[in-house]
Amino acid sequence: MKRRQIALLVFVAVSTIVVIVYSLNSNASKESIEHNAKEIVAKMTDKEKIGQLVMYTPTNETDPFSKSMIKEYFVGSALLNRRYETAVETAKFINQLQQWASESRLGIPIFISGDMEYGVAQRVPGEATVLPRQMAIGATQNVEYAERAAKLTAIEAKAMGFHWSFSPVADVNSNPLNAVIGVRSFGEDTNLVSEMTAAEIKGYQSEGIASSAKHFPGHGDTGFDTHFTLSTISYSEEVLREVHLPPFKAAIDQGIESIMTSHIIIQAIDPDLPATLSKKVLTGLLRNDLDFQGIIVTDAMVMEAISKNWGAGEAAVMAINAGADIVMANGSASDQLDTLNSLFQALQAGKLERSRIDESVERIITYKLKMNMFEHRLVDIDNATEVVGNKEHKELAERIAMDSxxxxxxxxxxxxxxxxxxxxxxxxxxxxxxxxxxxxxxxxxxxxxxxxxxxxxxxxxxxxxxxxxxxxxxxxxxxxxxxxxxxxxxxxxxxxxxxxxxxxxxxxxxxxxxxxxxxxxxxxxxxxxxxxxxxxxxxxxxxxxxxxxxxxxxFGSEPKGKLPVTIDGNYPQGFGLSYP
Missing domain, CATH: 3.40.50.1700 (Glycoside hydrolase family 3 C-terminal domain)
Structure with a gap:
């Protein structure tokens, strides 16, 4: 046998061994994480379990309220919904939250999350890089830009202590009179939205940041803003599956960590309840039909589509029963406490099945272990200053904007x-x-x-x-x-x-x-x-x-953008002029 053939056989054999060992180690690691998650859940009290199901929002009295929510109510995640002037201020506050979490009975770290549709600037407008809106990225028709924008966002978010970005917006903006999505969407073309959604998720994952595709099962054809009213969608199930679900399926195929629910009624699936509160939508459609195994998080429960029709507490119980893992509690301190207390009382009264609670808590703890949150609790303040809003990041934002x-x-x-x-x-x-x-x-x-x-x-x-x-x-x-x-x-x-x-x-x-x-x-x-x-x-x-x-x-730079949406039939999606 010739030397080249022998060398090739040896290479194949060694490569096969490496793949087998990697696969065994990967499976062992996965089994170890799942085992550790089960052990942690087994040690938890009912109050600690309920805390993991609630995402609290710091109020104006951040320190005493946050300390109480973390150390007394054991909340599992925080939504940073206010705006911070500097990276230093943000990182210090997040470090404080994690320090309090480490001092709780089991020391479980908390997810730090926020809306970052156009970068961390949505949370830290004073210093973080402001990216063009998603529709602007859609107008570039450059899928690589979506991935790079998310990667940039993840780098800045991670430097300040965030773990979780509530983006990308996976809604297909099929209704030009949409009151709440609009330029937050990549556009009206389902394939483009799907590709860019998957690309953004890939960008976040490259830096170890969780992302959340929203707003399931699709908020792009609404005529009302769910911050103020409950909206009903009357299109057929065929339209739902062909137009609005594919971006979420693309997100699931990319291995996205979470999906956010919408407060809209999809008549073709459940004519009575909004998706956030519907077992047919969350368990039937998302879990069973689309085989999503990640975290289901609700949109803000203080939005009037929910709060006007159900109370914060009642809605929280309905959402968990429907299949949600985390309830986004915001609004006043009393609203947030009502959410926690209502869930706890429902569990004690048998209105929430213990197996349903344990399933969600185990899923949440598993992700915290996967993301090494127990080992890496605090961030380096100086590093946050160097990373956030640096020159390279701002130059990328400018290139995307110019091409849009x-x-x-x-x-x-x-x-x-x-x-x-x-x-x-x-x-x-x-x-x-x-x-x-x-x-x-x-x-x-x-x-x-x-x-x-x-x-x-x-x-x-x-x-x-x-x-x-x-x-x-x-x-x-x-x-x-x-x-x-x-x-x-x-x-x-x-x-x-x-x-x-x-x-x-x-x-x-x-x-x-x-x-x-x-x-x-x-x-x-x-x-x-x-x-x-x-x-x-x-x-x-x-x-x-x-x-x-x-x-x-x-003033003369070449226009490169193409319409991501159709304008009144006169200017089709994909249209865009250039200079002679």
């Missing part, structure tokens, strides 16, 4: 020439001064800004006085940039303003800061582009990388 800006219409208006002394009027519904500052950096001429938005009920709109002021300003300017904002339908005041500016006869470009459908309200504008920058809660965290990129495109 979508030029939808251009009647020989764009690009504007940055080298002339022409003056520019910047009019915006929000962040007008910040946008104008970016214009000053890229153009030579005079720049004037004016913010027109005024609160009108629950929406932003433009007063007639503001319209008159803008029209007067525009008379003396050479070119006009108008940034509109809507979360669903654009308001009439904005429509009137854009149309009146267009009638002046000067170059006008309109830019949507939120929903890309704004052009439906002013179809005759000469130039229009979409940034996908702001969601329903636009005032919480601005996304300057998105509007800065739009300004650069207006």
């Amino acid at each position: 800006v979508t030029l939808v219409k251009n009647d020989n208006i764009l690009p504007f020439d940055p080298q002339t002394e022409e003056s520019t009027l910047v009019v915006s519904m929000a962040y007008a001064d910040q946008i104008a500052e970016t214009v000053r950096k890229v153009s030579k001429g005079k720049v004037i800004s004016f913010q027109v938005a005024r609160a009108k009920g629950e929406k932003l709109d433009v007063t007639q006085d503001s319209i008159n002021t803008v029209i007067n300003l525009a008379q003396s300017m050479d070119r006009i940039m108008i940034f509109t904002y809507s979360d669903r339908e654009i308001t009439q005041g904005q429509i009137d303003l854009v149309n009146k500016l267009s009638d002046i006869g000067k170059p006008v470009v309109a830019v949507s800061l939120g929903n890309p459908n704004d052009i439906v309200g002013y179809p005759d504008v000469a130039a229009y582009m979409a940034t996908y920058a702001l969601d329903t809660w636009y005032w919480l965290t601005p996304v300057p990388v998105s509007w800065e990129s739009a300004v650069r495109v207006i």
Whole structure:
């Protein structure tokens, strides 16, 4: 036998042994973790078990309340829903929570979680990297960006002590009038949403951070915001399975650690109860049909879709009975205590089966062991400062934003020439001064800004006085940039303003800061582009990388984005113009 053949046989034999040993070690490790989880659960009291089922939210009196929730009520996880100015402040607070957890009877660490749909900046806007919204990533059509954005988020989150990100949004935004999802979704194409959902999960997993696909079984076709009302979905089961479930199936196939429920009624599955409280949805559809073995966590139970129809305590018991593992308790301290007490009393009264409780607690403890949370409780404060919001991360956010800006219409208006002394009027519904500052950096001429938005009920709109002021300003300017904002339908005041500016006869470009459908309200504008920058809660965290990129495109950078959604049938999904 020739030497090369012998060498090949030896290589194959050694490789086979390595694979077998790795497989045995992996199985042994898995069995060891499961065994340890069972041992821990066996030592727990009923009160400790109930604590693991509840995700508490620090109130304004964080220290005494948090200390009590962790050391007296044994809560298993914390939702950091407030906003912190610095990485240091965040890391110190998280370390304190873990220190209290270590001092409890069994010393079980707690999950630290938070919404991070556009990076940890959603929790730490002062320093963390602000990423473009998910629809902006969808507009790049670059799946790698989704993975890299999640990896960046995971690195910054981990440095501050987070374990769990409530993202990606796996909802397919099939309804352009969706009141709560909008630019939080990757788009309307099920395949694209599925691919980007899986990619984000992969990015989180690469850094050991758990993620949560939301909002099961799909929140993309609602006409109401479940923060304020209960919404019912009437499409068929076929539509559910072909359009809305595939991204969640992709998440499960990628090995996602958790899935978050939605507070919507899916008539085709359960016409009576919202998904969060429905055993048909959580156990029947998610556990049995889709074979999901990870943690099921509810969306915030203080949302009025739940709280108005059921009390916090009653809803918590219903959710656990339906198959949820963790109830997201938020709101007031009394609401959160009501959740804990109601679950405990239900267990004592036999309204919750002990086997149902043990199943969830064992699943939670297993994940804490898998993530080495017992060995790595505290984070290095100095490292958090170095990692969070570093230059490399911000450069990636800028690249994604630049590739996302979508030029939808251009009647020989764009690009504007940055080298002339022409003056520019910047009019915006929000962040007008910040946008104008970016214009000053890229153009030579005079720049004037004016913010027109005024609160009108629950929406932003433009007063007639503001319209008159803008029209007067525009008379003396050479070119006009108008940034509109809507979360669903654009308001009439904005429509009137854009149309009146267009009638002046000067170059006008309109830019949507939120929903890309704004052009439906002013179809005759000469130039229009979409940034996908702001969601329903636009005032919480601005996304300057998105509007800065739009300004650069207006002044000559190449537009690369493609629409992730269809606009009124006139501009199909995948449409996007380039400069000649």
